[in-house]
Amino acid sequence: MYNIELRNISKCYKNGVVALDNISFNVKNGVFGLLGHNGAGKTTLLKALVTVLKPDSGSIKVCGYDLKSQGDEVRKRIGYLPQELSMYPSLSVFDFVNYMAQIKGVYDKNQVNIALQQVEMLEFSKRKIGQLSGGMKRRVGIAQALVGNPEILVLDEPTSGLDPEERVRFRGILSRFAKDDKTIILSTHIIEDVYQVCEELAVLRKGRLFYAGASADLINHVEGKIKVIKIDNENQLFDIQKQAVVISTTYASKGLTVRIVDKNMNFPGAESVSATLEDAYVYCMGGKNDA
Ligand SMILES: Nc1ncnc2c1ncn2[C@@H]1O[C@H](COP(=O)(O)OP(=O)(O)OP(=O)(O)O)[C@@H](O)[C@H]1O
Ligand SMILES: [Mg+2]
Numbered sequence: 001m002y003n004i005e006l007r008n009i010s011k012c013y014k015n016g017v018v019a020l021d022n023i024s025f026n027v028k029n030g031v032f033g034l035l036g037h038n039g040a041g042k043t044t045l046l047k048a049l050v051t052v053l054k055p056d057s058g059s060i061k062v063c064g065y066d067l068k069s070q071g072d073e074v075r076k077r078i079g080y081l082p083q084e085l086s087m088y089p090s091l092s093v094f095d096f097v098n099y100m101a102q103i104k105g106v107y108d109k110n111q112v113n114i115a116l117q118q119v120e121m122l123e124f125s126k127r128k129i130g131q132l133s134g135g136m137k138r139r140v141g142i143a144q145a146l147v148g149n150p151e152i153l154v155l156d157e158p159t160s161g162l163d164p165e166e167r168v169r170f171r172g173i174l175s176r177f178a179k180d181d182k183t184i185i186l187s188t189h190i191i192e193d194v195y196q197v198c199e200e201l202a203v204l205r206k207g208r209l210f211y212a213g214a215s216a217d218l219i220n221h222v223e224g225k226i227k228v229i230k231i232d233n234e235n236q237l238f239d240i241q242k243q244a245v246v247i248s249t250t251y252a253s254k255g256l257t258v259r260i261v262d263k264n265m266n267f268p269g270a271e272s273v274s275a276t277l278e279d280a281y282v283y284c285m286g287g288k289n290d291a
Pocket of ligand 1: 013017039041043045
């Protein structure tokens with residue numbers, strides 16, 4: 001059984017924007033990545049999953065419970081970090097997480113301490129939110145999602161703006177949490193965030209589902225077709241763009257290095273290199289990653 005089942009989810013906002021167009025996929029235990037450019041519909045989808053927003057159509061099951069008829073059962077099992085979490089700057093770390101815990105119906109202060117411990121913020125529990133660094137605030141945000149030990153953790157852009165050290169710490173938090181058969185769904189537009197952690201992922205593109213399945217299978221789309229070509233000037237780049245999907249260009253003192261997906265084998269003599277998840281992702285998103 002899958003932990004999350006989404007079927008034919010659509011959402012059109014009042015202004016006419018179709019944020020989600022008939023999205024269906026399943027999520028099993030472990031860490032699941034939801035990828036897409038800005039405006040792809042990630043936040044809308046996660047809001048629907050945590051019952052903050054009602055889709056126009058479709059159905060969602062979480063741990064076997066139907067979201068529409070058994071919303072309370074679903075909410076009990078989910079911890080949620082919104083993309084923009086309002087925090088009260090004058091509250092202490094402990095008081096804020098405790099407040100969020102009580103909203104969820106968790107009145108055990110020990111649970112608050114456990115969550116703070118999990119994100120390595122226990123030693124700062126008396127510090128005021130307004131006096132934390134951005135990375136520390138994010139950890140507090142994750143702590144309020146973890147409180148009460150939910151079965152499912154929904155994190156909307158948990159790593160945006162984090163420095164490399166915080167990213168490593170974040171991966172540690174995730175892998176510790178994921179150990180006990182839990183499910184984590186996290187959104188990001190940064191493919192590096194899901195490299196090491198997500199066994200499965202979904203890619204949204206302008207409200208549509210572009211891919212859902214194993215990360216490794218996404219790479220298969222481009223394996224054997226990634227090539228690196230050295231050229232002298234940009235005119236040659238335009239020629240390449242007509243015949244292949246350009247993943248990236250690197251400028252050096254003498255000319256450029258172009259990394260391409262040679263879909264139609266137009267460059268048989270070019271140097272072949274092994275594909276990365278980023279190659280596959282940029283290819284899925286339609287080419288050069290300028291984000
Ligand atoms: N409350 C709203 N009313 C109208 N349109 C909205 C609303 N919220 C989002 N949208 C639109 O819906 C689309 C999807 O937005 P959403 O926030 O789900 O994207 P996202 O993938 O989370 O983007 P980002 O990476 O920037 O967070 C966008 O075109 C956005 O402008
Ligand atoms: Mg978003």
